[in-house]
Structures are given as structure tokens and as C-alpha cells.
Amino acid sequence: MGSLDDLIRDLKTFERRKDITSLFAKEVRKSVPSVRAAIKRRALDTLPKGGGLNVWVSKARVTARVKLTGRSAGVTLKGSRKSAKDKSDLKRLDAGVVRHPSWGRRGADQWHTQTVEPGYFTKPATEVDQWRKAVDTAVDKALEVIRRG
Structure with a gap:
């Protein structure tokens, strides 16, 4: 079983780099739907139900970015959701802080913060065994192709 570091090292000298990267x-990405479902379940279960925050967050878009070059090589999961004016701060929500208007008033001084259970996104993303298995399988397949030539 190879590691991601082995794959990155071997890719540098391989001619058909793009084929391996796309493979x-x-x-x-085959495992992204199961990770997405786990994140959605966790958001529905742990975030506040009043006002529909849990449902709204559960509809966030979850994508995987795969990069095998440079210093930030690896697989990155990203969640995003548009709000009325701009993108929402789902990262801060994952840290356990949500900011909302008091009783529907949206004036500059009428917002307050509320703590919620942290990790609706990061916990399921790291706990899903299928995710780790998919990355390990992908590394092994790519290394096998490289070593066969």
C-alpha cells in the first residue's frame, strides 16, 4: 500500500501525468456522495431547527478538489451556500458560531451571535471510512499504473 507522498514523488518523473491525475x-470523487450525505445528516441533527437553519445548511454544496502538485497537494473538501446577498460563513458555523438578527430585525446593531455544536462539516468528513478507503484505493491504483509504465 502506497502513500500520497509516494504518488506525488513518482508523478514528477512520469510522462503521462495528466492520465494519472484524472484517474x-x-x-x-466516487466517495463524495456518501460524505455529502453524512454532512447533510449531521447538519440536520445538530444545528438549530428553529428558523430552519439546519435545513438551509444541509443544502450546502459540497465539492472535492484534488491537487497532486505543489505544496498544498492533497484532497480538499469544500462546502458553500449562497445567502441573500453573498456566500455564507459556513466555516465559522462549523467552528460553532452562528450570527443572526434578533427577532428578525436586520439593523447594524441588532444582530447577535449564538454558539452551536461545532463540527457539523469537519466531523463527518473525517469520520467516514469510505472516504479514507477511496483515497487509499486511488493512490494504490495510480502507483500501480506508474510502476507498470
């Missing part, structure tokens, strides 16, 4: 990305 790796395709293999990794």
Missing part, C-alpha cells in the same frame, strides 16, 4: 481524481 486519481475520478476514484476519489
Whole structure:
């Protein structure tokens, strides 16, 4: 079983780099729907139900970015959701802080913060075994192709 570091090292000297990168990305992205479902379940279960925050957050878009070059090589999951004016701060919500208007008033000084259970996104993303298995399988397949030539 190879590691991601082995794959990155071996890719540097391999001629058909793009083929391997696309094969790796395709293999990794197979598990994204199960991770997305786990994140959605966790958001529905742990975030506040009043006002529909849990339902709204559960509809966030979850994408996987696969990068095998440079210093930030790896697989990155990203969640995003448009709000009325701009993108919402789902990262801060995942940290356990939500900001909302008091009783529907939206004036500058009428918002307050509320703590919620942190990790609606990061916990399921790291706990899903299928995710780790997919990355390991993708690394092994890519290394096998490289070593066969």
C-alpha cells in the first residue's frame, strides 16, 4: 500500500501525468456522495431547527478538489451556500458560531451571535471510512499504473 507522498514523488518523473491525475481524481470523487450525505445528516441533527437553519445548511454544496502538485497537494473538501446577498460563513458555523438578527430585525446593531455544536462539516468528513478507503484505493491504483509504465 502506497502513500500520497509516494504518488506525488513518482508523478514528477512520469510522462503521462495528466492520465494519472484524472484517474486519481475520478476514484476519489466516487466517495463524495456518501460524505455529502453524512454532512447533510449531521447538519440536520445538530444545528438549530428553529428558523430552519439546519435545513438551509444541509443544502450546502459540497465539492472535492484534488491537487497532486505543489505544496498544498492533497484532497480538499469544500462546502458553500449562497445567502441573500453573498456566500455564507459556513466555516465559522462549523467552528460553532452562528450570527443572526434578533427577532428578525436586520439593523447594524441588532444582530447577535449564538454558539452551536461545532463540527457539523469537519466531523463527518473525517469520520467516514469510505472516504479514507477511496483515497487509499486511488493512490494504490495510480502507483500501480506508474510502476507498470
